[in-house]
Every structure is written in structure tokens, then in C-alpha cells.
Amino acid sequence: MSTDAVIWHDLECGGYSADLPEWHSLARRYPGVVLDVGAGTGRVALPLARAGIRVIALERDSELAGELRRRTGDLAIEVLCADACAFALAATVSLAIVPMQTVHLLADRPAFLACARRALRPGGVLAVALLGEGVEPFELELEPDAVQLAGVRYESAPTALRRHDGAVLIERRRSRIADGTAQSALDLVRLADCDRETLVAEAVSAGLRPLRNLTVAPTAEHAGSEIVCLEVPA
Numbered sequence: 001m002s003t004d005a006v007i008w009h010d011l012e013c014g015g016y017s018a019d020l021p022e023w024h025s026l027a028r029r030y031p032g033v034v035l036d037v038g039a040g041t042g043r044v045a046l047p048l049a050r051a052g053i054r055v056i057a058l059e060r061d062s063e064l065a066g067e068l069r070r071r072t073g074d075l076a077i078e079v080l081c082a083d084a085c086a087f088a089l090a091a092t093v094s095l096a097i098v099p100m101q102t103v104h105l106l107a108d109r110p111a112f113l114a115c116a117r118r119a120l121r122p123g124g125v126l127a128v129a130l131l132g133e134g135v136e137p138f139e140l141e142l143e144p145d146a147v148q149l150a151g152v153r154y155e156s157a158p159t160a161l162r163r164h165d166g167a168v169l170i171e172r173r174r175s176r177i178a179d180g181t182a183q184s185a186l187d188l189v190r191l192a193d194c195d196r197e198t199l200v201a202e203a204v205s206a207g208l209r210p211l212r213n214l215t216v217a218p219t220a221e222h223a224g225s226e227i228v229c230l231e232v233p234a
Helices: 004-013 020-029 045-050 062-072 109-119 196-205
Strands: 034-037 055-058 077-080 093-098 120-131 145-149 152-163 167-178 181-192 214-216 225-231
Touching: 004 062, 004 145, 004 152, 020 045, 020 093, 020 120, 020 214, 034 045, 034 109, 045 055, 045 062, 045 077, 062 077, 093 109, 109 120, 109 196, 120 196, 196 225
Parallel strands: 034 055, 034 093, 055 077, 093 120
Antiparallel strands: 120 225, 145 152, 152 167, 167 181, 214 225
């Protein structure tokens, strides 16, 4: 049975698919092994592998990594449970991707960029999704995402988005409802501010050079994103 960590991750992140065409396109443009940073339970890694692409899925949460291993089956996915700010690969890859808001969660972006630079072969590309424009603060409980599992209803309702001290704070109410009884708690995610100019400057310091950006349009449920592409000089 899935753990609560897996259930909440799937409920809050697993349904997003607007960015998948861009990751597939990049994987075709830079053939070889793809490093998926912050892979979670496989939202991006599994579709890439089903399309015949070899993937190294990097995830620091052992419960999420374990669930991804279970879901992998015979697909060409290697799951690496490690911190994105302190990892090393046995062999270099052609493409590293950082989907959704993963880069905003990293404790030490320069350390991550140094690791990513070492993980990429000459001519390889790092593609990083940044939170897009138009993210407006709110204080209002929205309709929850929900799932029913083994007689328990799980609900995750956004309750606020705030900007504070160089970060975007996303607050959600997580509820477990069973036998007519609800247990709720607030969950807070902190996304550190990072715009394209800041990321590019840090990447250049790490030995990468900027390429053309890509854009993922917003959906009714999710903000859009800007994918910053960075290349290892050949």
C-alpha cells in the first residue's frame, strides 16, 4: 500500500502533464540517457521510458524513490536516491532535466549546478523549469484535489499563496477522511525566488552557457513555466 508521502505527492504533483511534450522534444534532440532531477514517483521519467528513452531518476526522498522503483517494472529507468546538491553519476549523460518547481526547492543551487555540470558530457544540456510569470498571491481555500484509496478519502486544498522574504510560500490543507471523521493539517512549501538572469549567472559560473529558452503555457490548475536551457561547451 502506498505511504502518505507517495499519496500526497501523486495527488499534488502527479496530474500535471503540460510540460511533457517539451521534455520529450528535448530527449529526441539530445539522444542518450536523460537525468530526471527530482523525479518523485515518475511523473516524467515513466512516460519518457515508455517512449524508449533511458532515464536516470534522481530523487532524495527514499519513499518516493522506492515507489518509483516499484512502478518501473521492466522499463529502462535507474533510480538513484540522492540529494540533487550532492550527487555523482557513474557515467555522463546527454541531457539533464529539472521539471516543475524543483530548482526552487534546492538548498544550494550553485552546488547542484556544479554536480549537473560534472554529470553532463561535452555538448550536453541542462534544462531547468522556472516558475513562470503571473503567480499572484491569494488567501482563499480553493477546491481540493482528491482521491479515494482503501476506504480513505485524501483531499489537498490550496489555501494561500504568499510572497515573503525572497520566496513564494504555498500553503495547502491536507485532509484524511475515514468513517465520517476528518483529520486535517496545513502543509507549507517554500519556493526560493530564482529568475532566468540569476540562474544563468550561476550556471555560467559553473561552466555552462545559455541556449534558447522554452515556454510551457499555464493551465487552469497550474502556473506556466520557463525552461532555461544551458549547455556544456563541446
